[in-house]
Amino acid sequence: MIIAAGAMLGGAGAGAGQWRDGVQVYEKVCSHCHEANVGPVLKGRQLPVAYIERVVRHGNRAMPSFRPSEIDDAALADVARLIGAGAPLVKE
Amino acid sequence: MSSKNRTLPKGVTAGDFDKAMREIRAIVGAEYVLVDEEPLAPYNKIMMPVADAQHAPSAAVMPDGVEQIRKIMKVANKYRLPVYPVSTGKNIGYGSAAPVERGQIVMDLRRMNRIIEVDADLCTALVEPGVTYQQLYDYLQEHNLPLWFSCPAPSAIAGPVGNMVDRGVGYTPYGEHFMFSCGMEVVLANGDVLRTGMGAMENSNTWQVFKWGYGPTLDGIFTQSNYGIVTKMGMWLMPAPPDFRPFCIQYPNETDITKIVDALRPLRIAMVIPNAVVIAHTLWEAPCTPVKRTDYVTGPGAISDEAVLKIQADHGIGAWNVYAGLYGTKETNDANWKIIEAVAAATGGKIITQEQSRGSQALQYRFDLMKGKPNLGEFGLYNWRGGGGSIWFAPVSQAKGSETLKQMKMAKDILGKYGFDYVGEFIVGWRDMHHVIDLLYDRSDETQKKNAYACYDELLHAFAKEGYGMYRANTAFAEKVAATYGPVKRDVEKRLKKALDPNNIIAPGRCGISL
């Protein structure tokens, strides 16, 4: 069985390397540290959107920086908005 | 850009640079070329103990395909622009996505993220450089393919091409990643597109199954080098075994490393244990548990042996913690499990099974890595010292107990002299060990930063004097590490560079290779 990616592009957001929305970015990237007792918990801290965006692009001490090629501006704005608003981002 | 302090490639005028950028914008689209300082910030985040400015890029370009890369190569040759390729750009502690030399243009291949083909019968994949392990994992899950890959610890955000090109390692039986790669596509400096192995032949369908092709096998020269830009890579996937039995064996004494290595080496060589065994020191486990350093150390300097013993007792961590797995059927694993139990009993080790590991963060991420499940659990290491400073010191050792003990003691002494802790592990290849030490320091503290640089320098030269070389190195020390391997090898590397990239366009200085 051979599966060529052409057949599934567009089907799976992450599979195609593009993010569906901020929820998916949080699940696939942020949560690996920030919901895993590695990085600080972000929820409930009412972090300003601009601050989150800056830390993601610049990195912060041990936190790596993320380039627009990894998380595009729109997806970053969405995830920053959701975190800032304290939206439920993981199954609780 | 008007700033007088703008970063430019060595020897390139501002006028030529601007012209070149205009031409590159026309190739990839304006939004995929960055030249201003603020948008370039993510390409200048490093953990190495040198100034950010030393590795500041002049620009970043994000092509989305081989044809665009070929055109960029033409422009780079015309203006003599140095181009530093990264795939997922997460070579953290080795240089991240920042260029090896100030002023180089980062060619960010992350947008090229197609999983081109997965052959479920032959268990192979063909991927582009921007594919992450998380993406590949999700892809296999979504398609219900019972196939595993091997990944490094930062798997969720890193990818197979960048990792393989730097000859990284992982934790399944396919953990020696270059060995389990099969076929590359490479854009050369002159824009030619080379497919290695069987891929060189028109209509070949054996590119991902037979690595060697005819004549010299070229794949190796595109790893830890700057002879080309890898745009596709074949990799082998492993059928998920019917029974997977990961385990940890804890040992109480630092000197136990001798008997651990001598007892496990035969099992590894005979492939009773098929994956890369990891032997992790207390201080690697502690931050990932997590244990706080400040609960055990006050004031400057390295942690004391007494404090390390206390951590072991307080948190149930071994002096050494051995991780490995059995991959097979229930029957074969039952048989081999008896061997593991016998070896642990004979060497005074305590086995922790998957069931017994529940609730332990450190064990969980390791067990996940041994089946290629992406996570970032190992980033816990950075909470140990804080301050975001890290470089990997990674010498190769024989898989012999006396050698590992000697290397461990040497490293610990030198680290201690500079006030740093021994945070190390041994990753067992078949006959070698990658001795990986995370030199953790507070990068916001200038004294620690200076000490970290001096410490790595002393480690490098003290180890080289004993005949121990690095398996891989950070970009700040590329030249010094290359020098430890002697002049003849370097001369051959230079001659290859001259032949393949006479204008010194691709990543000059990477692994010490430049014209």
Ligand SMILES: Cc1cc2nc3c(=O)[nH]c(=O)nc-3n(C[C@H](O)[C@H](O)[C@H](O)COP(=O)(O)OP(=O)(O)OC[C@H]3O[C@@H](n4cnc5c(N)ncnc54)[C@H](O)[C@@H]3O)c2cc1C
């Ligand atoms: C906590 C932690 C744990 C780690 N554990 C491991 C581990 O278990 N195993 C391991 O191997 N590493 C480990 N690393 C190191 C590193 O993060 C990984 O090796 C990672 O996979 C490398 O980053 P990348 O895959 O994004 O490669 P990139 O950063 O994209 O590439 C690495 C280098 O290869 C060259 N290169 C990349 N792509 C190309 C290309 N297409 N053509 C030509 N040259 C290219 C570039 O010089 C680049 O700098 C660890 C790091 C951290 C922080």
